[in-house]
Amino acid sequence: MATVTNSPALRRKAVRTRLRTLGFLSPWLVGFTVFFGYPLVATVYFSFMHYNQIETPTFVGLRNWRYVFEQMPLFGPALWNTLWLVVVMVALRVVFGLGIGLLVTKVKSGVGFFRTAFYLPYLAPPVAATVAFVFLLNPGTGPVNDILGTIGISAPNWFNDPTWAKPSLVLLSLWGIGDLMVIFMAALLDVPKDQYEAADLDGAGAFHKFRYVTWPSITPIVMFAVVTGVVQTMQYYTQALVAGKLASGVSIGPGSVIQPGYPDHSTLTVPQLVYSLGFQNFNTGAACVLSLVLFAIAMAVTTLLMRRRAGLLSAED
Structure with a gap:
């Protein structure tokens, strides 16, 4: 039974099934990555940076977080x-x-x-x-x-x-x-x-x-x-x-x-x-x-x- 279950034909069929499923999911995965995943990661990254949208970002640690929670009156x-x-x-x-x-x-x-x-x-x-x-x-x-x-x-x-x-x-x-x-x-x-x-x-x-x-x-x-x-x-x-x-x-x-x-x-x-x-x-x-x-x-x-x-x-x- 183990030989039949692990046969090359069944493994190829399983791979094709996974690839087909991934193909159907690809529009959602691309949209999620481009419009949610990447912006979220970039937002976390820039929250630890000093960046004025002109100069190169520089790492400032928790300075932005302290400014928002401790010094921003609004x-x-x-x-x-x-x-x-x-x-x-x-x-x-x-x-x-x-x-x-x-x-x-x-x-x-x-x-x-x-x-x-x-x-x-x-x-x-x-x-x-x-x-x-x-x-x-x-x-x-x-x-x-x-x-x-x-x-x-x-x-x-x-x-x-x-x-x-x-x-x-x-x-x-x-x-x-x-x-x-x-x-x-x-x-x-x-x-x-x-x-x-x-x-x-x-x-x-x-x-x-x-x-x-x-x-x-x-x-x-x-x-x-x-x-x-x-x-x-x-x-x-x-x-x-x-x-x-x-x-x-x-x-x-x-x-x-x-x-x-x-x-x-x-x-x-x-x-x-x-x-x-x-x-x-x-x-x-x-x-x-x-x-x-x-x-x-x-x-x-x-x-x-x-x-x-x-x-x-x-x-x-």
Whole structure:
């Protein structure tokens, strides 16, 4: 039996099988190596170097790491703002998206209109959507504050107030909730109808049907929405930068250097700090350190969410 198992023909067949498998995997392996593996290794390498993108990199050991954690005054506010947005924005987007999905699936007439109305803001480019939203919430000329004033509500300064700047960004993200609405609608429409019929026969109310029928069926989609939301929010850059710049009243033009964080560093995020350090101040080493910190946090949060004890997936899933 050993002679048959180790025959040259079987070994050649095993080699051909491995090569065929490697051939099918090669597009993914090339993409992973070029777009993830090499950038990650290069980022780790440059985090220990002094490199201004002009001169030859020189080894400086842990100097960049000490600078980021001990001497950079904006690292703490940027990290806090990023984590705040991850917790609040992702949670509210998932809840709001699920609520809109439930609402649209229950509408008896005008379904197409409501689907279009909720999905259209998501199609707007991020910069254009942010410009429109900042205009709507402008404390001096925006229609939102005028409407609130006519009904006797004292309107905040929105993007011009450090207390309201991040909640304003959350409102902007909820305005463009169309992507999650479509995902949750597909999940809700895929719930087996016979389970709802069985729940009706048992006398279950709306809450119990959602708790014991709808929720177990859509928990994988909720997990997907939370994980992708965390990854996207960890990279939050454009909307916060444009909103802060427009609210500050400084014009954006060719050659202008944008200092992020207005007002009072309340909208400063770690990706903005990475760009400012790496491409405006040419401090590539410190920018790489911040990138690795952001990557480590994103991996830790994603790993925590993917664990079964996070409670989003049942043991059967």
